[in-house]
Amino acid sequence: MTSENNTSQAAINPLTIKVLTEREDEILEIWMENRVNSSDFRETLISGEELRADSQSFLRAFITAIANSNVEEMRGKEFNAIRRLLLEISEARAAQAFSPSETAFYVFSLKESLLPFLRDAFRDDPETLLEELNKLSKALDKLGSFIFVTTIKNRERVIRQQQQDMLELSTPVVQIWDRIICLPLIGTLDSRRTQLMMERLLERIVKTRAEVAILDITGVPTVDTQVANYLIKTVTAVRLLGSTCIITGVGPSIAQTIVHLGIDLSGIITRNQLSDGIRQAFEMTRQRVVPINAPPDGEPSAEKGDTDDRVQSTYSESW
Amino acid sequence: MTAFKVPILKVGDVLLVSIQADIDDRAVLELQQRVLEQIELTNARSVLIDISLLEMVDSFTGRMLSDIASMASIMDAATVVVGIQPAVAITLVELGLELKGVSTALDVDDGLRILKERMKEKRRKRTVGADEHATA
Numbered sequence: 001m002t003s004e005n006n007t008s009q010a011a012i013n014p015l016t017i018k019v020l021t022e023r024e025d026e027i028l029e030i031w032m033e034n035r036v037n038s039s040d041f042r043e044t045l046i047s048g049e050e051l052r053a054d055s056q057s058f059l060r061a062f063i064t065a066i067a068n069s070n071v072e073e074m075r076g077k078e079f080n081a082i083r084r085l086l087l088e089i090s091e092a093r094a095a096q097a098f099s100p101s102e103t104a105f106y107v108f109s110l111k112e113s114l115l116p117f118l119r120d121a122f123r124d125d126p127e128t129l130l131e132e133l134n135k136l137s138k139a140l141d142k143l144g145s146f147i148f149v150t151t152i153k154n155r156e157r158v159i160r161q162q163q164q165d166m167l168e169l170s171t172p173v174v175q176i177w178d179r180i181i182c183l184p185l186i187g188t189l190d191s192r193r194t195q196l197m198m199e200r201l202l203e204r205i206v207k208t209r210a211e212v213a214i215l216d217i218t219g220v221p222t223v224d225t226q227v228a229n230y231l232i233k234t235v236t237a238v239r240l241l242g243s244t245c246i247i248t249g250v251g252p253s254i255a256q257t258i259v260h261l262g263i264d265l266s267g268i269i270t271r272n273q274l275s276d277g278i279r280q281a282f283e284m285t286r287q288r289v290v291p292i293n294a295p296p297d298g299e300p301s302a303e304k305g306d307t308d309d310r311v312q313s314t315y316s317e318s319w
Numbered sequence: 320m321t322a323f324k325v326p327i328l329k330v331g332d333v334l335l336v337s338i339q340a341d342i343d344d345r346a347v348l349e350l351q352q353r354v355l356e357q358i359e360l361t362n363a364r365s366v367l368i369d370i371s372l373l374e375m376v377d378s379f380t381g382r383m384l385s386d387i388a389s390m391a392s393i394m395d396a397a398t399v400v401v402g403i404q405p406a407v408a409i410t411l412v413e414l415g416l417e418l419k420g421v422s423t424a425l426d427v428d429d430g431l432r433i434l435k436e437r438m439k440e441k442r443r444k445r446t447v448g449a450d451e452h453a454t455a
Contacts, residue, residue: 198409199405199409202405202408202409203405205405205425206404206405206425209425209426209429210425211425211429233412233413236412236417237405237408237409237411237412238408239417239423240403240407240408240411240412240417240418240423241403241405241408241423241425242400242401242402242403242423242424242425242426242429242430243425
């Protein structure tokens with residue numbers, strides 16, 4: 001039984017389609033058995049029922065597609081349908097933490113499950129068997145690589161989304177006291193983040209009329225020339241608005257790096273601890289923290305008797 | 320087009336300059352001239368320039384602002400620029416114009432306080448000539 005249709009070499013032999021359609025359930029059984037028994041099947045990530053449901057719709061769509069479309073070029077609405085299906089499967093797999101190659105292997109694994117059925121059908125015609133296997137194998141290869149690429153694309157999208165989320169999460173501006181705000185920085189600084197941080201900080205300064213802005217870099221692992229440059233720019237912009245910037249959380253390693261890189265931070269107020277920065281900020285806004293019921297030593301404002309206020313404002317004295 | 324004139328008001332010892340619209344290069348030059356004339360005329364000891372309504376500042380205006388401050392300080396008047404908007408600050412920093420030597424404040428209130436403090440300090444120290452930039 002040689003291929004009677006020489007004009008379209010690419011078309012799948014009708015017998016193949018007949019066999020696949022008739023024995024679809026058996027194929028599914030064997031495929032599932034192979035999958036569950038294979039070493040790369042991970043029960044923790046996906047349940048057997050889910051896998052079966054996905055596989056059934058995939059197998060059905062695959063058979064429909066090869067029956068009605070050009071296998072070589074993978075065109076036609078049936079292949080579009082199967083692509084959409086694979087898109088869904090790959091999204092689900094990515095969410096279940098399957099690796100892209102695992103998802104691709106899942107598609108490839110259908111090949112060996114088809115083999116025994118084709119062998120039965122073309123028992124007397126090894127040449128056609130070979131041809132048919134070749135065609136199906138090519139089609140599955142294409143679908144496998146398609147799902148591989150799709151999975152990676154999905155992952156990239158997730159990563160981009162997370163980056164965006166992180167960017168938004170990572171720049172809170174907190175008000176510490178009247179006219180004192182603080183921006184705790186956590187993680188690596190890049191140009192986009194720093195730009196966003198700078199804008200937020202400046203907007204908040206204008207909104208809250210903050211006299212002092214504390215930039216806490218305790219959570220920044222390393223400072224390189226670029227990051228230092230950003231910090232200097234931010235400090236300058238803050239000064240232009242009319243308030244003062246204090247950089248806190250400058251630990252030993254960052255101090256060492258800054259000096260080794262030859263960065264000049266001399267015009268900038270830097271402090272080791274955030275608490276030192278807050279103390280400095282109180283001083284600059286003409287306030288101070290005193291213990292309850294303990295008159296501060298030799299300070300003139302102690303006689304006012306408002307020792308219940310943890311922070312005494314000496315604002316009026318400066319006039 | 321009628322020339323836009325920036326009002327210069329004398330309030331106590333302070334010359335209050337409020338720039339209320341985006342101004343071109345010629346208007347800035349003219350403003351510089353008039354501010355210096357007013358300092359001489361009224362014997363004002365401080366100048367407060369409010370640019371809170373400016374949405375953008377180019378390099379020329381930026382430089383003129385720091386020029387006015389230096390010139391005024393030679394004439395023994397302290398200058399403070401108030402109300403620089405975030406976007407303007409970012410532009411100035413990106414342009415490399417740090418307005419070194421110019422005092423800045425968030426608003427007119429703060430600006431007046433800074434000027435008052437500096438007058439006090441001046442009286443105490445009796446210093447003459449250029450004042451070092453002071454951020455309160």
